Amino acid sequence: MKKIIIGLLLISLMLCGCTVTGGQMTVTPACSSGAVSPGFETYWMNWQGLSFLAASTVFLLAAFVYTLGHVLIHQKVIMWAKQQMEEAILAMAITLFVIGFVSFLCTLDLNTLGIDTGCTGANCNLVNVAFGRLSSFYTVIMRGFATVLMLNSFMSNAATMTVGKAFGVGPVFTPLAVFGDVSQSLTAAIIVLMTSAIMVLTQMILLKMTESLFVILFPIGVLLRSFGATRGFGGGLIALSIGFFFFYPLLAVLFYGAVLGDVELTYSGMASSFENAGLSPASTEWVTGNPILELLAGFVGKTIVGAIFMPLVMFMILVSFVKGLSYALGEEVDVSNLTRLI
Amino acid sequence: MQVIWWTEPWSATPVAVEGVWNVWQPVALTAVVTAFLVVALAYMLGIALNLDGLRKWAKSEFYQALASAVIVGGLIFMIDIMLNEGFQTMIGGMNPYKKAYVYLDGVMSSLYYIYINVYRTNFLLEFLASFTIYSNAVGFDLSPLEIILSPLSEHFHFQAYVVTMAAILTAFQRALIHLFYNTGFTVFIPAGVLLRIFPWTRGAGGLLIAIGIGLSIVYPIMFTFVAMMSENPSEVRNKANELGNSIGGFDLSEFGACASDFGVMADFATEKALSPQLKAASAWILGWLSSVWLKIFYYPMLVLIVTFTFIRTISPLLGADITEIGQGIVRLL
Numbered sequence: 001m002k003k004i005i006i007g008l009l010l011i012s013l014m015l016c017g018c019t020v021t022g023g024q025m026t027v028t029p030a031c032s033s034g035a036v037s038p039g040f041e042t043y044w045m046n047w048q049g050l051s052f053l054a055a056s057t058v059f060l061l062a063a064f065v066y067t068l069g070h071v072l073i074h075q076k077v078i079m080w081a082k083q084q085m086e087e088a089i090l091a092m093a094i095t096l097f098v099i100g101f102v103s104f105l106c107t108l109d110l111n112t113l114g115i116d117t118g119c120t121g122a123n124c125n126l127v128n129v130a131f132g133r134l135s136s137f138y139t140v141i142m143r144g145f146a147t148v149l150m151l152n153s154f155m156s157n158a159a160t161m162t163v164g165k166a167f168g169v170g171p172v173f174t175p176l177a178v179f180g181d182v183s184q185s186l187t188a189a190i191i192v193l194m195t196s197a198i199m200v201l202t203q204m205i206l207l208k209m210t211e212s213l214f215v216i217l218f219p220i221g222v223l224l225r226s227f228g229a230t231r232g233f234g235g236g237l238i239a240l241s242i243g244f245f246f247f248y249p250l251l252a253v254l255f256y257g258a259v260l261g262d263v264e265l266t267y268s269g270m271a272s273s274f275e276n277a278g279l280s281p282a283s284t285e286w287v288t289g290n291p292i293l294e295l296l297a298g299f300v301g302k303t304i305v306g307a308i309f310m311p312l313v314m315f316m317i318l319v320s321f322v323k324g325l326s327y328a329l330g331e332e333v334d335v336s337n338l339t340r341l342i
Numbered sequence: 343m344q345v346i347w348w349t350e351p352w353s354a355t356p357v358a359v360e361g362v363w364n365v366w367q368p369v370a371l372t373a374v375v376t377a378f379l380v381v382a383l384a385y386m387l388g389i390a391l392n393l394d395g396l397r398k399w400a401k402s403e404f405y406q407a408l409a410s411a412v413i414v415g416g417l418i419f420m421i422d423i424m425l426n427e428g429f430q431t432m433i434g435g436m437n438p439y440k441k442a443y444v445y446l447d448g449v450m451s452s453l454y455y456i457y458i459n460v461y462r463t464n465f466l467l468e469f470l471a472s473f474t475i476y477s478n479a480v481g482f483d484l485s486p487l488e489i490i491l492s493p494l495s496e497h498f499h500f501q502a503y504v505v506t507m508a509a510i511l512t513a514f515q516r517a518l519i520h521l522f523y524n525t526g527f528t529v530f531i532p533a534g535v536l537l538r539i540f541p542w543t544r545g546a547g548g549l550l551i552a553i554g555i556g557l558s559i560v561y562p563i564m565f566t567f568v569a570m571m572s573e574n575p576s577e578v579r580n581k582a583n584e585l586g587n588s589i590g591g592f593d594l595s596e597f598g599a600c601a602s603d604f605g606v607m608a609d610f611a612t613e614k615a616l617s618p619q620l621k622a623a624s625a626w627i628l629g630w631l632s633s634v635w636l637k638i639f640y641y642p643m644l645v646l647i648v649t650f651t652f653i654r655t656i657s658p659l660l661g662a663d664i665t666e667i668g669q670g671i672v673r674l675l
Binding site for chain 2: 173
């Protein structure tokens with residue numbers, strides 16, 4: 001049985017849209033230009049025949065066993081055969097609707113759902129909009145990072161400015177040494193902003209990888225789901241691929257749509273306040289109205305919510321979704337156990 | 343007519359909760375009706391084709407559809423009250439968001455005043471500590487006042503660092519409340535209600551509802567209780583200003599700051615380096631933070647623990663199992 005499964009996996013990998021040329025592996029994306037990519041359609045046509053063949057084989061065998069069960073009046077055999085026939089029909093139905101489902105995901109225009117995406121036409125699908133939002137968030141974080149870095153370099157330079165060394169002997173003092181304290185505070189903010197930027201960049205890379213992940217895992221899952229012995233595993237793969245290709249970008253679009261505008265507004269306030277203060281420590285912008293340091297703390301706080309807290313919540317919800325869908329399709333997959341490896 | 347939700351101090355645009363619920367309400371009701379129809383159809387097919395498994399599934403899904411209908415009905419009722427009579431009606435006449443913002447603004451203000459006073463006090467100390475006598479010919483470089491002043495200024499460095507981290511933490515909490523003020527009833531709960539209706543997205547939907555209720559209602563309410571337990575922020579500000587206006591009777595002339603002779607200055611400095619007065623001054627400086635220590639570390643932790651415990655408890659009731667997920671996330675953190 002294990003050899004059969006391994007053999008099926010190898011065949012699946014050969015036909016799943018991966019091509020190996022000259023030591024590099026390229027993966028055909030599922031979507032391109034807002035529609036199903038022709039490469040994926042071509043590969044899926046190979047798969048579709050194989051999946052139908054597998055499902056119909058299972059159906060015919062189950063029908064034969066069903067007949068045998070009636071002849072032998074063996075209830076357990078009859079029930080098993082019935083279940084296998086139901087699952088084979090479901091596998092055929094899934095196979096039939098794959099292209100339709102992928103086409104729906106690739107062409108879904110979020111503007112029609114009332115979600116303001118700021119894009120038009122073919123690029124308004126889930127993955128592109130989610131990537132756009134994360135990209136905008138990353139840009140704002142890096143702008144804030146650059147602003148704080150500039151502020152920090154001014155502060156640390158001022159903190160080391162000395163007065164007095166002229167004649168080879170005498171007193172020397174550093175009048176603005178206290179700016180070292182402010183520089184230390186800004187360094188803490190820099191560390192937080194850099195960590196946040198890395199987290200957002202990681203999500204952007206993950207989003208781009210989900211398209212490839214879908215092309216690899218989904219066809220394998222559909223084929224494996226056709227057979228009784230690998231049904232659970234196949235269902236789990238289908239759930240994982242749908243979860244990462246559809247649900248994760250959906251969460252990113254919904255949640256980052258709420259966070260982005262607020263962070264951009266806070267950054268604008270901080271940047272214009274800094275612009276007004278210039279490089280003068282005597283400017284009242286530092287201490288009156290909305291002081292720069294308070295605006296900075298507000299910007300960093302909102303960045304932490306968007307870049308560190310939100311991904312954790314999204315991951316929890318994604319794991320719940322994958323668990324539920326994999327249970328419905330086959331075997332429950334608990335992605336959260338991956339965290340035990342860390 | 344747009345119902346005005348309570349508007350945040352810095353924003354003139356109220357959250358359009360009513361607008362969102364005008365869209366989500368019929369969608370949620372349609373989804374519940376669809377769930378019942380699917381269950382009925384599955385049950386009929388189960389009887390017609392003599393499929394026992396399908397019949398059992400339809401029966402269990404009927405109860406889930408019923409639970410979804412109760413949740414949808416309850417939420418519509420709650421939102422109706424909140425929009426027509428105000429959020430505060432539900433919680434004994436107080437607006438928890440307003441209380442939470444006032445509390446956190448007070449903490450931020452206190453931290454800011456402490457930071458300013460640390461800066462002012464440390465300005466003089468750092469300036470004096472940097473005073474150096476040098477001679478290139480002989481090849482020496484000496485800062486006599488650093489011996490006695492660096493222990494004090496290091497305390498201030500520590501305080502400034504702690505205040506910075508506390509300010510970031512407070513800003514994070516404020517941003518969290520702001521996020522769920524805007525998205526709790528417009529994104530999390532409606533999306534959760536919809537997803538909960540269908541069996542394969544029930545877990546995710548239940549978790550979304552639990553997070554939405556936990557962070558939109560329980561989290562700000564906890565700050566209301568915390569605000570009742572803590573002192574008035576203006577008292578902390580006054581104390582910080584008072585401490586900053588004088589450096590507590592710390593007379594630098596006793597430590598040789600006014601000596602005209604370098605030898606006398608150095609003698610004073612080395613004699614007084616470990617004096618009880620210096621230790622007392624250090625303890626006094628560290629005491630600046632004691633007034634806000636509870637507010638910046640203990641109370642936020644308490645609020646977060648209660649909120650996440652609520653989410654963890656209510657999730658299984660709504661169909662989500664987050665025991666393993668929660669442990670995994672905690673390990674990641």
